[in-house]
Structures are given as C-alpha cells and as structure tokens.
Amino acid sequence: MDKGLLFVISGPSGAGKGTICKQLVKAINITMSVSETTRAPREGEIHGKNYFFVSKEAFQKKKKENGYLEYAEVYGNFYGTPKEFIMEKIGSGHDVVLEIDFQGALQVKEKFPDGIFIFILPPSMKELKKRIVNRGSESEKSCKERFNNALKEISYIDKYDYCVINDEVTNAVRKVRTIIEAEHYKVTKEIYDQIQKYKEELLCSTPQ
Amino acid sequence: MDKGLLFVISGPSGAGKGTICKQLVKAINITMSVSETTRAPREGEIHGKNYFFVSKEAFQKKKKENGYLEYAEVYGNFYGTPKEFIMEKIGSGHDVVLEIDFQGALQVKEKFPDGIFIFILPPSMKELKKRIVNRGSESEKSCKERFNNALKEISYIDKYDYCVINDEVTNAVRKVRTIIEAEHYKVTKEIYDQIQKYKEELLCSTPQ
Numbered sequence: 001m002d003k004g005l006l007f008v009i010s011g012p013s014g015a016g017k018g019t020i021c022k023q024l025v026k027a028i029n030i031t032m033s034v035s036e037t038t039r040a041p042r043e044g045e046i047h048g049k050n051y052f053f054v055s056k057e058a059f060q061k062k063k064k065e066n067g068y069l070e071y072a073e074v075y076g077n078f079y080g081t082p083k084e085f086i087m088e089k090i091g092s093g094h095d096v097v098l099e100i101d102f103q104g105a106l107q108v109k110e111k112f113p114d115g116i117f118i119f120i121l122p123p124s125m126k127e128l129k130k131r132i133v134n135r136g137s138e139s140e141k142s143c144k145e146r147f148n149n150a151l152k153e154i155s156y157i158d159k160y161d162y163c164v165i166n167d168e169v170t171n172a173v174r175k176v177r178t179i180i181e182a183e184h185y186k187v188t189k190e191i192y193d194q195i196q197k198y199k200e201e202l203l204c205s206t207p208q
Numbered sequence: 209m210d211k212g213l214l215f216v217i218s219g220p221s222g223a224g225k226g227t228i229c230k231q232l233v234k235a236i237n238i239t240m241s242v243s244e245t246t247r248a249p250r251e252g253e254i255h256g257k258n259y260f261f262v263s264k265e266a267f268q269k270k271k272k273e274n275g276y277l278e279y280a281e282v283y284g285n286f287y288g289t290p291k292e293f294i295m296e297k298i299g300s301g302h303d304v305v306l307e308i309d310f311q312g313a314l315q316v317k318e319k320f321p322d323g324i325f326i327f328i329l330p331p332s333m334k335e336l337k338k339r340i341v342n343r344g345s346e347s348e349k350s351c352k353e354r355f356n357n358a359l360k361e362i363s364y365i366d367k368y369d370y371c372v373i374n375d376e377v378t379n380a381v382r383k384v385r386t387i388i389e390a391e392h393y394k395v396t397k398e399i400y401d402q403i404q405k406y407k408e409e410l411l412c413s414t415p416q
Contacts, residue, residue, distance in 0.1 A: 119395065151407055158400050162393045175393060182390030185370045185383060187327065192366050199359055 003190065004090040005183055006112060007097045009176075010105045011120030012150030014131040016166040020120060021099045023173045030180070031089050033098040036062075039077035052082070070100065070107030081108070095180065102156040109159065116183050118176060119160040123167040125150075211398065212298040213391055214320060215305045217384075218313045219328030220358030222339040224374040228328060229307045231381045238388070239297050241306040244270075247285035260290070278308065278315035289316065303388065310364040317367065324391050326384060327368040331375040333358075 007030070011017040025032050036052040038059050047053050054062075059078045063071060071080035081098060089096045098108065098115075108115055122128040132146050157163060162179050166172040215238070219225040233240050244260040246267050255261050262270075267286045271279060279288035289306060297304045306316065306323075316323055330336040340354050365371060370387050374380040 154403055155407065157395055157403050160395050162390070163395045163399050164393055175389075178386055179390045179393055181383075182370070182387045185372055185387055187365055187368050187371045191371050195362055195365050199363065 002093055002184065003188075004092070004094040004096060005180070006086060006090060006108075006115040007095065007176075007180060007183075008105050008108055008115050008117045009097060009099050009120060010102050010117070010153070010156075010160070011166075012122070012128065012153040013146050014128045014150065015120045015122045016131075016169060016172065017099055017120040019169055020164075020166065020172050020176060021097055023169060024097060024176060027173060028095075028177060028180070030095040030097050033081055033086055033096050035079050036068075036082055037077060037079045039079075069098075069111050070104040072104060083111070086112075102153050102159070106156070106159060116162070116179070117160040118162045118164060118179060119154075119157050120172065121154070121157075121163060121165045123165055210301055210392065211396075212300070212302040212304060213388070214294060214298060214316075214323040215303065215384075215388060215391075216313050216316055216323050216325045217305060217307050217328060218310050218325070218361070218364075218368070219374075220330070220336065220361040221354050222336045222358065223328040223330045224339075224377060224380065225307055225328040227377055228372075228374065228380050228384060229305055231377060232305060232384060235381060236303075236385060236388070238303040238305050241289055241294055241304050243287050244276075244290055245285060245287045247287075277306075277319050278312040280312060291319070294320075310361050310367070314364070314367060324370070324387070325368040326370045326372060326387060327362075327365050328380065329362070329365075329371060329373045331373055 009017050009021055021032060024030055034048060034050075034052055036054045036059060038054060038056045041047065041051070041053050045051065056078070059071075059080065062068060062082070063078075063080065067083055068080035069083045069086060071078060073079075081100070081104070086096050086098070100108070105117060109117060122131065128150060129147070132143055132150075164172050164175045164179070217225050217229055229240060232238055242256060242258075242260055244262045244267065246262060246264045249255065249259070249261050253259065264286070267279075267288065270276060270290070271286075271288065275291055276288035277291045277294060279286060281287075289308070289312070294304050294306070308316070313325060317325065330339065336358060337355070340351055340358075372380050372383045372387070
C-alpha cells in the first residue's frame with residue numbers, strides 16, 4: 001500500500017484557502033488535520049471536528065515530548081498540530097491537508113520536509129482588497145492589519161512548492177487536486193524497492 | 209508569458225513510451241523534440257518530423273559548440289538533441305517532450321537540470337516480456353538483449369522525478385498530462401518576481 005502524503009496549504013487572508021480546503025475534503029479522499037487548542041470551545045464547535053480541546057497541562061506535556069508538528073500561542077491560548085494524528089493517517093495510506101499560516105508552515109517544513117507546500121494567491125491585490133473589505137464585519141484598523149499581514153504572508157511564497165491562483169474556487173480546487181494526484185507519481189524509495197522486485201522477477205523469467 | 213517546460217520521458221523498451229508521447233502531442237499543446245542524425249533517411253522518413261538529417265561535419269561542429277543537450281553514436285552514426293530547438297520553444301512559452309533512453313536523459317539532466325524527468329514502467333515484468341515477445345519480428349537473441357537492456361534501464365529510475373505505470377495507454381497519458389499541468393503550478397523565480405509586483409500594488413492601494 002502506498003503511503004499517504006501531507007499537503008500544507010497557506011495563503012493570505014482573503015485568498016480563499018479555507019473554502020478550497022473544505023471543497024477538497026468533500027471532493028476527494030483526503031483528511032483535514034484537526035488542531036489541538038487550550039482555548040474554550042465556542043458555541044457550536046465540535047471536539048474532534050473544529051478542534052481537539054485540551055488542557056494547558058496536556059498541551060505543555062505534548063509540546064515537551066515533541067508531539068506537535070507546529071504550535072503557536074495567540075492571546076494566551078495555545079494551538080498545535082498533533083504529529084501523531086497526521087502520522088497515523090499517512091501511515092495508513094491517507095492523504096492529509098493542513099491549512100495554516102506561513103509561520104506554522106515553516107515549522108512543519110522543518111519537522112516534516114516530505115510535506116508538499118501549496119500557496120494560494122488571490123487573482124490580484126485589488127481583488128484581495130475587495131474580498132477583505134466585503135467581509136463587512138472588519139473595522140478600518142482591522143482591514144489595514146489584514147493587508148499588512150497579507151503583505152508579509154505572500155513574501156514567503158518562495159518557501160512553498162506550488163502556487164495556485166484562486167480566480168474561481170472550482171477551478172482552484174481542480175488545480176490543487178491535479179497537484180495532489182501528480183505528487184503521487186513522484187519517484188520514491190518505495191518505488192525504487194518495487195523496482196528491485198521487478199528486476200528479480202525479470203532475472204527469473206528470461207525467455208528460454 | 210509563462211516559460212515552457214521540458215519533459216523528458218524514458219522507460220524500458222516495451223513500456224509504451226513512444227505511444228504515450230504520440231498521444232500526448234495529439235492531446236495537448238506540447239511539441240515533440242526532433243533529433244538530428246548523420247544517418248541517411250529511410251524510406252518515408254521526413255526531414256524535420258522524424259529527424260533533422262545533417263552531415264557529419266555539421267554534427268561535429270555543433271557538438272564542439274556545445275549545441276546538443278545530449279548526443280550518442282550508434283553503429284557509426286550520430287544522434288543528438290539540438291539545444292537551440294528546445295530553448296526556442298521553451299522561451300516562447302511552449303512545452304517540449306523528449307523521448308530518450310536513460311543515458312541521454314542523464315546527459316540532459318546535467319545540461320538542463322530544470323527539465324522534468326518521467327519514467328514509464330510496464331505494469332509488470334511479465335507484461336513487458338509479453339509485449340517484447342509479441343513484437344514477433346524479434347529473434348530469440350534480440351529478445352534477451354531487450355530484456356537485459358530493460359533491466360539496466362529501470363535501475364536508473366531513481367534519477368527521475370516521476371514514474372507512471374503504463375497499465376493502459378489512455379490512463380497513462382492522462383497521468384502524464386496531470387504531471388505536466390501540476391509542474392506549471394510550481395513556484396518559480398518568475399512567480400516570486402510577480403509577487404514583488406503584487407506587494408507594490410498593495411502598498412499603493414492600502415485603504416484610506
């Protein structure tokens with residue numbers, strides 16, 4: 001059985017990476033990575049779906065044991081990607097998709113360089129501005145912050161393997177699916193071992 | 209405009225790489241690389257389609273000027289992949305496919321490491337044997353030779369980026385097309401430069 005692969009998806013806020021990931025999970029056999037967090041669940045959030053809600057003690061323990069592919073502290077709460085969850089999925093032949101910002105992605109790349117890193121871009125910065133402003137709920141200050149963050153985020157694109165421009169969601173999802181499929185045709189150590197088997201088969205079956 | 213890409217396709221005799229390349233050229237906008245040779249044209253062969261037929265002097269001159277991505281001498285005749293032909297196509301945004309054995313592919317990789325190297329495998333060695341024997345025209349000695357060459361060829365698979373098992377031609381062509389498309393989503397220097405433009409655009413358009 002082939003091993004699964006880990007796909008890490010980043011992009012500036014407003015590029016539409018969240019929608020793409022959701023559509024991807026619906027469309028193909030890929031598991032979304034679920035983070036652990038020490039913050040309290042919000043209304044409607046489901047343990048094991050939105051997050052795994054854990055105690056600060058449990059988080060600190062796992063962190064010390066190198067149990068997270070990446071983690072971050074935000075406003076006093078911790079968030080982390082549990083390594084075991086992903087390794088089990090991959091080991092049993094399932095692909096995993098992890099949606100995360102560039103800081104998280106860089107941590108993952110260090111701990112799991114076999115991951116495939118995909119960056120989602122808006123078709124233009126004009127479009128990104130429109131998408132951020134159209135969210136409505138944002139104050140002017142928050143809009144500017146998002147822009148500055150987007151600016152910072154996209155300057156890390158050279159750390160990624162692939163780049164998909166989200167001009168239209170269906171199209172962007174199709175492109176990400178193409179990348180996922182192609183990555184499964186990469187020559188790996190497993191294929192090389194398979195080849196050794198081929199060679200033995202060949203040596204035994206040379207025409208008489 | 210995006211630059212084109214060079215796809216190098218190898219595989220043991222009988223794996224079906226020739227058929228795959230032909231179908232590929234029919235199906236998508238990709239140009240087959242045409243070799244230069246010093247041997248005389250055979251009946252039905254068209255200059256510029258099957259080969260560019262050149263004199264030994266012209267070949268030697270170009271060889272000295274580093275004008276071939278790879279070359280080989282077979283039974284006193286020279287065969288070479290003209291660099292200029294490929295560079296022009298790529299420079300004008302066209303993809304090129306080059307069908308070649310592993311010795312040629314290794315030479316190309318050295319001179320053009322940006323190439324994408326795809327290895328075509330038969331579904332099994334049993335199937336490969338069947339395909340070689342079924343060609344009919346082969347003597348027993350020639351069959352054994354082909355097997356030995358296949359054995360040698362596939363041991364170089366670790367020099368390739370991708371591997372496609374040709375269980376069924378239509379399926380194999382679809383897989384190669386998937387690889388070609390995905391490779392166009394790779395993050396390149398061009399995209400990084402584009403990003404710098406994005407950033408300038410962003411700096412100018414921060415909401416007032």
